Amino acid sequence: MSSSSSSSSSPPCPKKMITLKSSDGETFEIEEIAALQSKTLENMIDENCASTPIPLPNVKGKILAKVVEFCTKHAEAGADAETLRAWDAEFVGVEHAIVFDYILAANFLEIPTLLDLACESVAEMIKGKTPDEIRKFFNINNAFSPEEEEDVRRQNQWAFE
Amino acid sequence: MDWERDYIGAATKASSAAPPPCTAASSSSDDNDDAAAKRGKKRGSYNCGHCGLPKKGHSCHVGSSHSPAPDSSSAAATSSTLPVSAAAASSALAASASTVTVMPSALSSAARPPQSPPPLLPHHPISHLRCALSFDDLDVRADEEEEDIDEVEPDLDERDRDFVDGDADAGGLPARCLWEVLRRLPPAELLAVARVYKGWRETSRRVWWAAEDLKLRVPSRAQLYFVGSVLNKCPELVRLSLWMESDVDATMLACIAFSCPNLESVEISTSSNAVNRITGDELGRFVADKRCLTCLKMEGCSNLGGLVLSSSSLSTLWLSDLNSLSKMVFNCPNLREISLEFSRNGNDCTDLIATVDGLGRSCPILQNIHIASVRLSHAVVLALTASNLRGLRMLSLVLGSEITDASVAAIASSFSDLELLDLSGSSISDSGIGMICNVFPETLLRLLLALCPNISSSGIQFAIAQLPLLELVECGMTVCDSNDESLISDEAINHGMEKRPNSNLHLIHQKLIIKHSKLKKLSLWGCSGLDALYLNCPELNDLNLNAYKNLLTDRLLIQCPSLENVYASGCQELLIEVIQNQVNNNSFPMENHLPFKRLADGSKRVRVPHFLCQQQFDVYKKQRRRPPCNVLAE
Numbered sequence: 001m002s003s004s005s006s007s008s009s010s011p012p013c014p015k016k017m018i019t020l021k022s023s024d025g026e027t028f029e030i031e032e033i034a035a036l037q038s039k040t041l042e043n044m045i046d047e048n049c050a051s052t053p054i055p056l057p058n059v060k061g062k063i064l065a066k067v068v069e070f071c072t073k074h075a076e077a078g079a080d081a082e083t084l085r086a087w088d089a090e091f092v093g094v095e096h097a098i099v100f101d102y103i104l105a106a107n108f109l110e111i112p113t114l115l116d117l118a119c120e121s122v123a124e125m126i127k128g129k130t131p132d133e134i135r136k137f138f139n140i141n142n143a144f145s146p147e148e149e150e151d152v153r154r155q156n157q158w159a160f161e
Numbered sequence: 162m163d164w165e166r167d168y169i170g171a172a173t174k175a176s177s178a179a180p181p182p183c184t185a186a187s188s189s190s191d192d193n194d195d196a197a198a199k200r201g202k203k204r205g206s207y208n209c210g211h212c213g214l215p216k217k218g219h220s221c222h223v224g225s226s227h228s229p230a231p232d233s234s235s236a237a238a239t240s241s242t243l244p245v246s247a248a249a250a251s252s253a254l255a256a257s258a259s260t261v262t263v264m265p266s267a268l269s270s271a272a273r274p275p276q277s278p279p280p281l282l283p284h285h286p287i288s289h290l291r292c293a294l295s296f297d298d299l300d301v302r303a304d305e306e307e308e309d310i311d312e313v314e315p316d317l318d319e320r321d322r323d324f325v326d327g328d329a330d331a332g333g334l335p336a337r338c339l340w341e342v343l344r345r346l347p348p349a350e351l352l353a354v355a356r357v358y359k360g361w362r363e364t365s366r367r368v369w370w371a372a373e374d375l376k377l378r379v380p381s382r383a384q385l386y387f388v389g390s391v392l393n394k395c396p397e398l399v400r401l402s403l404w405m406e407s408d409v410d411a412t413m414l415a416c417i418a419f420s421c422p423n424l425e426s427v428e429i430s431t432s433s434n435a436v437n438r439i440t441g442d443e444l445g446r447f448v449a450d451k452r453c454l455t456c457l458k459m460e461g462c463s464n465l466g467g468l469v470l471s472s473s474s475l476s477t478l479w480l481s482d483l484n485s486l487s488k489m490v491f492n493c494p495n496l497r498e499i500s501l502e503f504s505r506n507g508n509d510c511t512d513l514i515a516t517v518d519g520l521g522r523s524c525p526i527l528q529n530i531h532i533a534s535v536r537l538s539h540a541v542v543l544a545l546t547a548s549n550l551r552g553l554r555m556l557s558l559v560l561g562s563e564i565t566d567a568s569v570a571a572i573a574s575s576f577s578d579l580e581l582l583d584l585s586g587s588s589i590s591d592s593g594i595g596m597i598c599n600v601f602p603e604t605l606l607r608l609l610l611a612l613c614p615n616i617s618s619s620g621i622q623f624a625i626a627q628l629p630l631l632e633l634v635e636c637g638m639t640v641c642d643s644n645d646e647s648l649i650s651d652e653a654i655n656h657g658m659e660k661r662p663n664s665n666l667h668l669i670h671q672k673l674i675i676k677h678s679k680l681k682k683l684s685l686w687g688c689s690g691l692d693a694l695y696l697n698c699p700e701l702n703d704l705n706l707n708a709y710k711n712l713l714t715d716r717l718l719i720q721c722p723s724l725e726n727v728y729a730s731g732c733q734e735l736l737i738e739v740i741q742n743q744v745n746n747n748s749f750p751m752e753n754h755l756p757f758k759r760l761a762d763g764s765k766r767v768r769v770p771h772f773l774c775q776q777q778f779d780v781y782k783k784q785r786r787r788p789p790c791n792v793l794a795e
Contacts, residue, residue, distance in 0.1 A: 103338045115341060123345040131356035140358050 018045070019053040020068070026061035027053055030068045034075035039110035058108045063101045066091075070114055092121040096138065099125075339364045348377065348391065369394035376402040381435070385412055392420035402428040408436045411443035418447055426456035437461035441468035441486070448472045463504065484509050489516040496524040503534035505560065513541045521548020529555040531583075537561025542568040546575035557583035557609070569593040573600040583609035585635070591620035598627035606630055611637035611684070618671035618691060625675050632679055637705070638687035640671055672716070685709065686728070696721055706740070707731050719743045729794040737794050744790040 016032040018041070035041040044054060056064060073079070073087060092099055099118050106115035126134055134140075334342070343351060343365050351369065355362040372395040379388060392398065398421040403409075409429060417427065431437050437460065448454060448470050458479040465483065471492040478493070481502035489511065491499070499520065503509045513536055520527065527550050532541075537558050553576045558564060564587035572582070573596045582597065582605060594616065597608070605628050610616055616639045625634060672693035675683070680698045684705035685691065693716035696704070701721040706712075708731035717739055724744050729737050 100334055100338075103334065103341070107335075107338050107341070119338075119341045120345055122342045123350075126342070126346060126354060127350050129353075131353060134354065134357045138357075 020064060021053045021055045022059055022061035022064040023057045024061045026064070028061075028064055028068050030071060031075065034068070034071040037071045037074060037111050037113065039112075041109065056109070059105045060101070063098070063105050066098075066102070067105050067109070067111070067114065071111065074113055088117050092117055096122065096125055336360060336364055340367060344368045344371075348375075366394070370397065373397055373399040375400070376404070378404040379407055379409075381406045385416055388413065389416050389420065392417065396421065396423075398424055400424075400426040400428075402426075402430075404430050404432070405435045405437075406432045408438060410438040411440070411447075414439060414443060414447045418450060423453060424451060425453050427454065428456075428458040429460065430458075431461035435461065436464075437482075438464050441465040445469050445471070448475060483511065486511045486516075488512075490519050490523070492523050494524065494526070496527055498529040499524070499527065500529075500531040501533070503532075503536070505533075505535060507535065509534065509536060511536070513537065514544045517541050517544045518548070521545060521550055525549065526552050528552050529557075529581075531555075531557040531559075533557075533559045535560050535562070537587075538563035539565055539568045539571075542571055546571040550576070554578060555581035557581065558587070559583055560586040562586060562588055564588060566590055566593040566596070569596050573597065577601075578604050580604055581607040581609075583607075583635075585609050585611040585613065585637075587613055588615055589613055590615040591617055591623070594620040594624045598624055602628050602630075604630070607633040607635075609633075609635040610639060611635050613639045614641075616640070618673045618688075622673055622675065625677050625680065629677075630679060631677060633682040634680065635682075635684040636688065637684050640673075640688045640690040692716060694718070699723060702726070704728070709736070712736055714739045717743065724790045727790060727792045729792055732794060737792060741792045744792065 017029045018032055018035050020028045020030060020041075022028070032045060035045065041054070059067070070091060074084070079087075092102070099121055102114060102118040103122065105111075106118060125137065129137065339361065343354060343361070346354065351365050355365045375391070375395060375398055377388070377391060388403070392401075401417065401421065401424060403413075409431065413429075417424065429437070439459070439462070444459075444465065445468065448457065449472060451472075451474075453474055454472060455474055456477040457475060458477070459481070461482045462480045463482050463484045465480075465486055467487040467489075469488070469490045469492070470478070473493070473495060475493045476495050477498045478491070478496060479498075479500040481500070482504055483501060484504040485508070489501075501516075503511060511534075513532070513534060517532075520530075521544070530545075530550075530553065538561060541561070542558065542564060556572065556576065556579055561584075564584060566589050568587075569584070569589055570593075572579075577600060579601055582601070584593075587610075589610070594610075597605070608624060608628065608631060610621075616636070618640045621634070621636050621639070625631060670692055671690050672695070673685070673691055674695045676697040678698070679700055681700050682703040682705075683696070683698070683701060684703075685694070686705045686707040686709070689708070689710045691709070692711050692713050694712060695718045697720045699721065700723055702723055702725045704719070704721070704724060704726070705728045707728050709729070710732070712732075714735050717736070719740065721744070727740055727744060729740055732740075
């Protein structure tokens with residue numbers, strides 16, 4: 001690297017920033033390089049629609065902030081795989097409702113890495129739980145009639161050996 | 162599920178000697194009755210659904226011992242999801258793999274990955290003899306399978322669109338996202354979630370429908386009904402892999418044939434206590450009926466009896482544990498890869514010459530041949546070379562102690578483009594190696610000569626020097642004093658490899674100097690005749706020195722900066738230390754890629770090229786950091 005006294009012969013790469021606007025009106029700035037992880041944003045950048053703040057009506061501010069954090073972290077070149085994995089694990093180590101929001105955001109913005117990470121973590125949450133526990137965990141009302149439930153249970157009886 | 166009732170009825174009639182199939186270990190007897198009725202037993206169920214004994218006066222303990230614990234294995238599958246990319250290694254199957262790989266079936270066939278050209282045989286026959294050298298990462302197929310499971314967004318057609326936009330109540334996830342989550346679950350869980358909510362059931366059903374790849378462990382108690390139910394859920398199945406812990410016979414084949422019309426690849430592995438009762442006729446019929454079957458792999462084929470396989474689609478065939486086949490005929494004009502492993506307990510009487518002769522005649526485009534049999538002989542090699550297999554690229558004839566230098570001459574004169582040659586366990590000598598080096602320097606990538614007692618270190622050295630493209634060399638237990646009892650591994654003895662008298666006294670106190678620019682894996686396990694080793698291989702990744710007993714610590718020099726793994730179990734402590742010191746001091750500094758200029762005051766300034774941004778410069782930093790080398794000694 002050039003020493004501090006001499007001027008660097010290369011001008012620092014200008015970091016192009018993109019502005020995103022969440023459903024509740026908050027704005028967030030994200031580097032273009034990080035934004036390229038989202039196919040939706042990538043398309044917009046390609047078509048030169050990215051100069052004004054991009055409205056994202058499906059994503060709340062709280063979630064969008066985290067998504068920006070995720071993309072920025074994953075766009076960093078210096079991180080090695082293990083620290084990134086640890087960071088990812090921490091990222092999804094939150095309440096499942098928030099992880100659901102990540103899934104929705106990743107689905108909408110088409111961010112495959114985030115979608116993968118969030119879906120895997122929900123899958124992990126599901127594994128090992130009985131249907132009742134799953135329902136309780138995810139707050140789902142049982143919409144099966146007793147006959148239907150019996151039918152499904154019998155069909156899959158061998159799975160519960 | 163009418164078809165199931167009829168079908169299972171037929172099965173139970175056929176196997177009347179076998180105990181009735183066991184269903185889930187639900188405790189209430191009502192459920193047992195229901196399940197039994199569903200299974201189509203016409204009489205009342207007099208037998209306990211758990212263990213098959215008559216119910217009268219019987220208290221069943223089987224159910225309680227197998228009560229479902231949340232994270233223990235269920236009958237269907239273990240609940241651990243192995244990354245499906247670990248598919249290739251058979252050890253992955255053994256380590257409780259049951260996974261469902263989902264590829265959306267709505268994709269057009271063009272999007273499906275192209276038929277892969279048959280790559281290397283992934284697991285070598287005498288892998289138990291070769292302790293630690295693994296070829297898994299050389300297996301192109303493993304990599305391609307990884308690509309297969311790359312997630313692709315499904316194309317949703319009209320009816321699916323309703324599904325997607327529909328009710329998003331359950332757990333707050335729209336169906337599309339739920340699909341993404343559920344497809345990551347192993348089969349057992351996938352079935353469990355069907356009970357959670359209607360929408361989940363629908364989605365899990367779709368995940369099954371879309372499944373193209375299924376790996377299932379069939380535990381010893383579960384029978385046909387189990388496999389039938391699972392296969393019934395995934396009609397689009399293309400690849401099926403079963404790890405059988407219960408006996409398997411032709412009814413399993415029939416079940417597979419019935420449920421999965423599009424099946425292209427079938428793999429049946431057996432655990433040590435499962436018996437494979439499939440006969441040659443039944444297998445032949447299965448293969449002939451399945452018009453799109455391209456890959457068949459089966460273990461435990463000791464009951465085949467005789468085998469006539471006719472298929473115009475089959476391109477890969479692996480059969481192991483073969484024993485005393487009265488005839489083996491392969492009418493498979495598209496066969497590219499064949500692997501036949503015969504049992505090693507010495508009582509195999511298959512006529513190999515006729516088999517090989519037939520292979521040469523009816524499978525003209527064979528590229529990879531692997532035969533493991535103690536009855537391999539020079540005559541068999543002659544039969545092979547007499548055939549017109551111009552496309553042969555990989556030839557592996559192992560365990561044949563009657564294969565001699567004359568055989569090598571025949572091979573060298575008939576097949577000029579070999580990429581892999583494996584003559585482990587043969588009697589070839591250094592002059593055989595010489596012949597190999599004369600003919601194959603431009604093509605040979607892998608040379609395997611383990612357990613060849615008549616080869617010396619100078620032969621090995623010569624081979625490595627003369628074959629510039631070599632990437633893998635396996636010379637386990639070649640240069641060794643075979644009178645040393647401790648060297649012969651238990652596995653070698655178990656597999657009938659007798660201690661062969663070593664008449665060459667000069668095969669001790671040998672040294673090996675290896676300098677090769679492309680070599681990636683080198684295996685010298687058990688070479689106790691070597692006491693000096695000098696290695697200078699810039700690309701070497703794997704070095705196997707297991708059971709390397711007599712190496713003098715001051716005559717070991719390893720200069721291999723790319724070394725990732727050194728296997729040194731069975732070596733003396735001091736030697737392991739020396740190895741560790743050597744490999745960890747091998748961090749040669751990377752060349753400085755960036756131009757620098759010398760300034761007037763004598764200092765050097767490194768100039769960052771102006772076209773590089775911050776991020777690309779970081780890539781250089783990454784390259785410099787190599788992972789430390791593992792020295793593995795148990």
